[in-house]
Amino acid sequence: MSFSSLTSVCCSLGWNSSSLFVQLGSLSDSENGVRTYPKRKFKLDRFPRAASSSSDPLLVKAAKGDPVSRPPAWMMRQAGRYMAVYRKLAEKYPSFRERSETTDLIVEISLQPWEAFHPDGVIIFSDILTPLPAFGVPFDIEEVRGPVIQSPIRSKEGLKGLHPIDLEKLHFVGESLRILRQEVGEQAAVLGFVGAPWTIATYIVEGGTTRTYTNIKSMCHTAPHILKGLLSHLTRAISDYIVFQVESGAHCIQIFDSWGGQLPPDMWERWSKPYIEEIVSAVRKRCPGTPLVLYINGNGGLLERMKGTGVDVIGLDWTVDMADGRKRLGSGISVQGNVDPAYLFSPLPALTDEIQRVVRCAGPRGHILNLGHGVLVGTPEEAVAHFFEVARSLKFDTFFEDLAVEEPKLVV
Numbered sequence: 523m524s525f526s527s528l529t530s531v532c533c534s535l536g537w538n539s540s541s542l543f544v545q546l547g548s549l550s551d552s553e554n555g556v557r558t559y560p561k562r563k564f565k566l567d568r569f570p571r572a573a574s575s576s577s578d579p580l581l582v583k584a585a586k587g588d589p590v591s592r593p594p595a596w597m598m599r600q601a602g603r604y605m606a607v608y609r610k611l612a613e614k615y616p617s618f619r620e621r622s623e624t625t626d627l628i629v630e631i632s633l634q635p636w637e638a639f640h641p642d643g644v645i646i647f648s649d650i651l652t653p654l655p656a657f658g659v660p661f662d663i664e665e666v667r668g669p670v671i672q673s674p675i676r677s678k679e680g681l682k683g684l685h686p687i688d689l690e691k692l693h694f695v696g697e698s699l700r701i702l703r704q705e706v707g708e709q710a711a712v713l714g715f716v717g718a719p720w721t722i723a724t725y726i727v728e729g730g731t732t733r734t735y736t737n738i739k740s741m742c743h744t745a746p747h748i749l750k751g752l753l754s755h756l757t758r759a760i761s762d763y764i765v766f767q768v769e770s771g772a773h774c775i776q777i778f779d780s781w782g783g784q785l786p787p788d789m790w791e792r793w794s795k796p797y798i799e800e801i802v803s804a805v806r807k808r809c810p811g812t813p814l815v816l817y818i819n820g821n822g823g824l825l826e827r828m829k830g831t832g833v834d835v836i837g838l839d840w841t842v843d844m845a846d847g848r849k850r851l852g853s854g855i856s857v858q859g860n861v862d863p864a865y866l867f868s869p870l871p872a873l874t875d876e877i878q879r880v881v882r883c884a885g886p887r888g889h890i891l892n893l894g895h896g897v898l899v900g901t902p903e904e905a906v907a908h909f910f911e912v913a914r915s916l917k918f919d920t921f922f923e924d925l926a927v928e929e930p931k932l933v934v
Contacts, residue, residue: 581642581711582773585813585835585856587888593881595913596643596713597906598817599896600635605903607634618663622648628698633705638903639910643711643774643890646698646767650717650778651725656691657759658684659726667730674729676737681751687759689766696770703771714772716763718779718816719756719801720794726752735784742793749793757797761804768809776815777801777833783820791827802832815858819895825850840894844883856888863893866905873905877912886918 578586581594602608608631612621621627631647651669654661661671675681689696695714702712725731727738727749741749764775782794802814816828817837828836829851838847838859847857865876881891891913897906 577708579642579708579711579773581890582813584888584890585774585815587834587854587856589887590918592916592918593884593889593891593913594642594711595891595910596641596645596711597635597893597897597909598645600639600641600645600906601631601647602897603899604897604901604906605634605638607638618649622652623694625694625697625701628694629701629705632698632702635906636706636710639907641710641910642913643713644702644706645713645715645776646695646702646772648695648698648715650715650722650780652695653687653692653716653759653763654722654726656689657687657755661725669725670730671726672729674737675726675752676741676745676748678748678751681748681755684752684755687762689762692763692766696766699767699770699772703773711773712771713774713776714764714767714770715776715778716760716767718777718782718794719753719760719797720785720790721779721781722756722760723749723752724781724784735781739785739789742789753793753797757800761801764801764805764814765808768805768812772812774813774815775805776817776837779816779818782818783824787823787827790824795827795831798831798833806832813856815890817858829855835890837892838894842894844880848884853885853888856890857884858890858892860892860894861909863895863898863901866893866898866901866909870905870908873908874912877909878916881916881921886922 578588579594580590580592581596584590584594603612611627611631615621615624615627621631628647632644635641636644651661654671659671659675660673661669663669673680673683675683699712699714706712724735724738727741728735738749767775777798779794779798782790785793798816805812805814813834815835815837816831816833817839818824818828819839820841821828821837821839822842825836825838825842825847833855835856835858836847836851838844838857840860840862842860844857844860847860851857859880861873861876861880865873868876877891881889884891
């Protein structure tokens, strides 16, 4: 059965890792229940950056378009508030920045869904704003407002406070990734992630979250040289940060251009795409075997443009029909997604049907099963468990054969 008929059926410069020392050791239980790591220092050798290998985790193989036996699965925001074990830990450590900038807590939280559900990808518990202080942009997180940048950059003077990224200040990210790689082994892919330059710039220019993006969109016309200077600086810093994550143990990196979908397509082409392309080119030179995933919330009007960035995988949000996305992107690139997170609140049989529909539309090659957005607060844990159980049950050697048998035939 051809791929087309199948779809019609379902309708991270210049960092030297050898200079970084991290604290590693065997796990032990601390008094407060958070696993800790003995303070023993070892030299951090870089993880190999090999091309495609038979020992690659399933998710990495799918990202590279290699044959796999079933769809690998993970979820954006799979570690977080919907899990009772996370909420209990957050009560002891109420500061999000403490939870996301302390090695023991990062590892503990990152492994919570791994221990509960065994996804095929274990993503580091972090935030796209985490690296900002390392290149000169301090920020706070307030309970109601969320992230707050006290000195937004909207002038040439503001650019003077920026400096090359200091990766030593992000040691907890490197330490956590290395420990996660050791804990998970090759049973799952360890995922790192970054924010795309445009998305990071929106926070820096707006001073935090926004619903209108008026300041940064206005800068595109009133101070384009300032905005280009900021985006160029972010591009260099993010490229270094990706390499740092890969050399610390990440198998794969997801680039979140979360607010790219807030731009008209021609504006995204001008103000986001070139900087993502530059990142992809820089990372390809230094980490040639590392798959890169690009996700944009609200990306239905940008799919073909996203493909042009050179990434390995395009993440589809739930507003894009998987069959249509496959048709528009072609078979030469992998896709990720795109079950609506709200399905996890539906009866389990309905969730099963939707997972199967998405997998049928995506086809047996080059697909990473995921949600079309992050896990929603309040999502039942049993639904998350069911999501991964269904994914593991879908064996391609029989799933698509059964589909061919079930395909209705026209009667003339």
